[in-house]
Amino acid sequence: MKNPQKPLRETNKKVRPAGWQIVAVALFLFYMLLPIVSTYIFSVATRWDRTILPEGYTLEFYIRAFQTSYFIITLRNSLILSAATILVSLIVIVPTVYWVHTRLTGFKPLLDVLMILPFGIPTVVLALALVQVYNVPPLARSPILLIGAVVVYSMPFMYRPVSNAMQAIDALTLTEAGQSLGANVFQVLSKIIIPNILPGILSGSLLVFSTVFAEYTLTSLIVGAKFKTFPLLLVEYTRINGNIAAAFSVVSFTIAWLVSILILWVGTKGQNGATETIQAR
Amino acid sequence: MPLSKRKTGYTSDWVRLVPFLLFCLAFEVVPILFLIRGSIIDRNTSQLTIQHYLNLNHPLYLNSFLNSIKISGLTAIVGVIFGTFIGYAIYRWPSRRIQEILMTLSDVTTNFAGAPLAFAFVVILGMNGVITQFFLEYFQYELYPTFSIYSFSGLTLAYIYFQLPLMVLILPAFAGIKQEWRESAQSLGANAFQFWRHIGVPVLMPSLIAGVTLLFANAFGAYATAYTLVEAKLSLVTLQIGYMIAGEVRKDPAIGMAMAVVSLIIMGLSIGIYQAATIRARRWSKS
Numbered sequence: 001m002k003n004p005q006k007p008l009r010e011t012n013k014k015v016r017p018a019g020w021q022i023v024a025v026a027l028f029l030f031y032m033l034l035p036i037v038s039t040y041i042f043s044v045a046t047r048w049d050r051t052i053l054p055e056g057y058t059l060e061f062y063i064r065a066f067q068t069s070y071f072i073i074t075l076r077n078s079l080i081l082s083a084a085t086i087l088v089s090l091i092v093i094v095p096t097v098y099w100v101h102t103r104l105t106g107f108k109p110l111l112d113v114l115m116i117l118p119f120g121i122p123t124v125v126l127a128l129a130l131v132q133v134y135n136v137p138p139l140a141r142s143p144i145l146l147i148g149a150v151v152v153y154s155m156p157f158m159y160r161p162v163s164n165a166m167q168a169i170d171a172l173t174l175t176e177a178g179q180s181l182g183a184n185v186f187q188v189l190s191k192i193i194i195p196n197i198l199p200g201i202l203s204g205s206l207l208v209f210s211t212v213f214a215e216y217t218l219t220s221l222i223v224g225a226k227f228k229t230f231p232l233l234l235v236e237y238t239r240i241n242g243n244i245a246a247a248f249s250v251v252s253f254t255i256a257w258l259v260s261i262l263i264l265w266v267g268t269k270g271q272n273g274a275t276e277t278i279q280a281r
Numbered sequence: 282m283p284l285s286k287r288k289t290g291y292t293s294d295w296v297r298l299v300p301f302l303l304f305c306l307a308f309e310v311v312p313i314l315f316l317i318r319g320s321i322i323d324r325n326t327s328q329l330t331i332q333h334y335l336n337l338n339h340p341l342y343l344n345s346f347l348n349s350i351k352i353s354g355l356t357a358i359v360g361v362i363f364g365t366f367i368g369y370a371i372y373r374w375p376s377r378r379i380q381e382i383l384m385t386l387s388d389v390t391t392n393f394a395g396a397p398l399a400f401a402f403v404v405i406l407g408m409n410g411v412i413t414q415f416f417l418e419y420f421q422y423e424l425y426p427t428f429s430i431y432s433f434s435g436l437t438l439a440y441i442y443f444q445l446p447l448m449v450l451i452l453p454a455f456a457g458i459k460q461e462w463r464e465s466a467q468s469l470g471a472n473a474f475q476f477w478r479h480i481g482v483p484v485l486m487p488s489l490i491a492g493v494t495l496l497f498a499n500a501f502g503a504y505a506t507a508y509t510l511v512e513a514k515l516s517l518v519t520l521q522i523g524y525m526i527a528g529e530v531r532k533d534p535a536i537g538m539a540m541a542v543v544s545l546i547i548m549g550l551s552i553g554i555y556q557a558a559t560i561r562a563r564r565w566s567k568s
Contacts (some may be wrong), residue, residue, distance in 0.1 A: 024370035035401035049409030122502030129312035216505040
């Protein structure tokens with residue numbers, strides 16, 4: 001679908017989108033943006049339950065939201081969980097992807113299947129299985145168990161960008177070149193492979209970050225109130241105070257937007273890097 | 282390739298995958314196997330039994346499966362139909378820049394599931410939501426109690442929110458309609474309807490099936506959105522399993538395991554059909 005039609009479409013006289021396209025995209029934008037935009041407005045509205053537009057605007061709810069005792073703690077816990085997950089995920093996945101692209105190419109199908117598996121397991125089922133098996137301390141309902149669960153759940157998000165980046169470089173040739181110069185495995189990985197697939201590692205880490213930062217199901221079912229993260233606080237406030245919940249939602253949405261922009265930025269960098277390598281060859 | 286094979290013994294090589302495989306075993310494979318075992322073993326006698334599955338024959342559990350299948354099926358079909366239209370509109374959009382922006386938007390919004398999304402829907406469609414107010418003011422129509430964001434109808438709208446962009450995202454991987462086919466059909470005198478009836482729809486069919494099954498699985502496993510919105514007002518499989526883990530209901534845990542295994546089977550079937558349909562769909566886009 002890439003190249004053959006492209007010149008054809010460009011010679012097409014139609015430079016402007018057709019009417020039905022505009023309608024379809026406009027309705028899509030409406031559906032996608034209205035809930036978000038409304039939440040942003042709701043978070044700064046004094047009162048917005050009797051009229052179509054808010055009666056006034058205020059930052060009061062943000063001040064109150066940031067002052068709630070759990071705000072900093074849950075934010076910190078969410079960051080700890082995300083960072084730990086990214087770290088474990090990198091340690092487990094990057095070397096594995098490297099081996100599968102160099103010495104153990106026969107294992108790639110198995111790896112691909114293992115990476116689809118998490119999509120087929122509903123998060124509640126994963127939570128139930130883990131809670132039932134690891135029901136003795138210190139693992140039972142501990143943050144450690146949660147990290148394991150979240151790594152499994154977010155594994156495909158790390159795997160795909162890293163695997164694509166590894167595919168784009170000729171890992172085997174690079175390895176052999178390094179080894180012929182006397183480098184050992186760790187030197188090859190840290191000095192040659194990792195710098196070359198850095199864009200993939202970065203976008204994988206960012207994808208995992210945004211997934212884990214918003215994770216609710218595994219956290220609430222495996223550890224619950226013992227290790228409260230930001231999404232748990234948000235759900236709690238949807239039942240206590242709508243205005244403050246709106247402020248928390250805005251924080252959550254904004255982080256998601258920022259991370260996506262970063263991923264996009266890293267992604268274009270990565271593509272440039274890849275084309276440069278191809279041109280260099 | 283031969284060079285590297287000579288350097289290291291092939292048999293010892295797979296040892297390098299052990300950390301990863303152990304991790305998968307510990308946190309994925311073994312727990313799921315235990316779950317399956319727990320669902321077919323009687324706790325007291327340690328004998329094989331299908332009693333736990335027979336126990337699912339209770340209005341509460343049957344209803345939760347029915348509701349889950351209904352909402353997943355409905356939102357998958359709606360998502361595929363509208364998502365295909367929207368995705369095709371974006372795919373044929375003349376400006377690359379706008380295409381990219383819309384795809385990024387889809388990428389972000391499809392991951393907005395969960396608590397913030399659920400709350401955003403309360404803001405627009407709750408009792409005093411923006412749209413609720415709008416209907417009241419301009420159409421003198423009260424959405425409530427016929428519609429409620431805290432019920433099946435509301436949850437459907439919230440689910441479609443993450444289903445639509447997912448379809449938009451996966452469509453480019455399929456989209457097999459070639460400009461040449463269109464032109465050939467036209468030159469042979471086919472009108473637009475005939476083109477879609479005889480070429481377009483049959484070629485797109487595997488893609489549509491793949492879309493429906495993926496979206497179905499996507500909705501079937503969803504939990505956080507439903508938990509935030511409907512909680513006890515609507516019974517869904519994932520919510521029921523969640524209650525059992527949280528210990529909010531004192532029931533035999535084996536029933537939860539049996540429910541979990543049945544939902545694994547449903548998910549497995551959907552993903553399996555998705556894979557098969559994707560392979561068929563790719564055939565058209567390759568040649």
